[in-house]
Amino acid sequence: MNIQLLCDSLCDIPDEIAAKPYLEVIPLTVMFDNEEFREGIDISKEEFYKRVKSTGEIPKTSQATYIEFREAFDKYTSEGKKIICITGSSKSSGTYQSATLAKEDCENGEIFVFDTLNLSLGSGQYVIKACELIDEGKNYEEVLEELDNIRESVHLLFVPSTLTYLKKSGRVPSATATIGNLLHVQPLFYVENGDIKMLEKIRGAKKVPHTMVDVLLDMNDGNLEDKIVTIGCGANYDEMKGLEEEVRKRIKARKVMFTRGGVCICSHTGPDIIALSSSL
Template sequence: MKIKLIYDSMCDIPEEINNKEFVEMIPLTINIDGKEYKDGIDFTKEEFYNILNNSNSLPKTSQVTYIDFKEKFEKYTKEGYDVICITGSSKASGTYQSANLAKADVEGNIYIFDSLFLSLGSGQYIIKASHLIEEGDLSASEIVEELEKLRASVNLLFVPFTLEYLKQSGRLPSVVSFVGNMLSIKPICSMQDGKNKIVSKVRGTKQIASKLVDMILELNNGQLEDKIVTIGYGS
């Protein structure tokens, strides 16, 4: 059984997973100061932060298009693959809808999975799916069923080092951003039903790591032996 695992660049995964032969990323387009870049293709993450630091405006993203998905789906179904496509949250982008529109116009077994997360939250599903594909015991449809069973146990916790970009994007009032930056208050955020939510706060960067560890243990009743824990950072 041949299975191809496709994901969009709103999902972040470890490099060793991305390098597997059956895994492929489809990039969103990022517009920075009038120039368009393919996310994860035209620059590394380190280069992105350098561009961001020198930019005069907040970057804007464009979803993966119907055509992008259709070309990939046609390519792999014609090669005899069943396709599993995992997308970033449908609440944050139209990419999930684009994938479904493309699926409707392509013959073959294609399964679209809305992670309802972004970044490492979405990545947890890709890591799990890759493990199940390598084990070789389940069909593509059965793997998607297993991913659905994970929803109750997948969590994402993240801490924006600065509140400036949340303020610029309109996701945080200017006064809250100003006070937070002045007092060095760092919000700990999560995603619930595909949307960002502040779940805790810490004062100063030195408290972040220990607070995150405490929250992860609490969410899992102190038991992490059978869990996948992914740690990421930016800039």
Template sequence: MDIKLICDSLSDIPDEIQAKEYLEVVPLTLIMDGKEYKDGVDISKEEFYKVVMEMEDIPKTSQATYGQFIEIFEKNINQGKKILYIAGSSTKSGTYQSAVLAKKDIDGDVHIFDTEQLSLGAGQYVIRACDMIEEGLSIEEIVEKLDEIRDSVEILFAPASFDFLKKSGRVPMATALIGSMLNIKPIFKMKDGEINLEAKVRGIKKLVANLVDLVIEKNKDNLSQLTVTIGYGCNLDDFNKLKKEVEEKLNGKVKRLMVTKGGVCICSHTGPDIVAISFSK
């Protein structure tokens, strides 16, 4: 196989996808209590969840660097590989730009694809690229088809609390206060590089039902074509409720159902107590 698939740790992907021998993940850096950790290298998701829930200050993240991309690009080009790098949203991190700068200084076949997504949303493109690599498509064909599914890719996510989003400035203070006082659970969506409020419900039972109902409502005419990924962090009880809802409403009705856990860099902004669902056709 002459294609090397690369993504960064802004993409949350199932374990069976991350284990593909032709895939490599470039880690971003987590800064916590004055120490730096490479996402998924120096600290695991489970270690992060445990530590971060006891911290007063939210961690910070730092983009993957030009040097990291130079190293990984050169290594694979020297091995005769064509490179496809699937990037977390260029509007939310400088990681994409680091790769673009590295590509300019490399003599080799490097393709860079901006997902305009994060977490499970960006992971949809990685999953689909793996399918196409294994089908034997060329790198040019893969990039073309990834662009064709862009309109169908979306992530819906709901943090259990507003603490992280509020401290990171990711939601307006008024929204956070309303949610805290009234037990309102907001559902956010990310599409085309922007995060917006999709819906508001009260209580976890209605939340997980609404998450799944939104997927069905948005894909009435092509449910059987969907690749669906559900994700969570440290909140296993909430995830089990979502999983049950998904199995009752989507199992056997969509093309594929997959599961993953929220990554270190994503959960440092949303908090690790989160549930999410993403889809593409």
């Protein structure tokens, strides 16, 4: 195996993917007041959910650094590895830029920094696909080519339980967040070319799973038999079960996987969120 796969922690991936021996996750940092925690190292997802829900704090986040990427690149190129580094969207975080700068300063080895132009489960789909290809024995160039080929097939939908966090991070207007919270309307968001957009407004939590599956089916022309579907949630695992039931009842996919929203993603969306993604 001469391929080393890296991703940043904006890529939300299932535990079985994170455990791959050739994959390393470069953490972003979350900040509560004057305390800093590296995602997945100094603070777990469960610890983060608990702290946010018990204190009501809305933490800040910081991109993965040049130094972290440079150290990882130097380590693996010195071992003769060819590196594929998959990052969350360059439009939402400076992490892609950090990785690119680190790559430019590495004099030896092959390194490719791949901008998913997506987030969370959407970015995670590229990591899942890369692992699948590596496990099939595909070479470096074949993996890179296929990652680029699946761009049009990657879809991400998510519904936060409140707009307070997205308002604070500037990703939805203040007036939209206030009205949405007052009217108990749950907006359905999607990511397109790195931008977060509102697709529609869902009135009533019970309608959310059905609507999300409707939309995903429509985005895939009603057929996901050749696709990987990933279901995600934050602290609200019980709410996710309703979405999982809807997916298993109405979608026939090549593979269905599950993950939890990461610390830095949920700093912007809130700890209670459900998400659905698909890709080839």
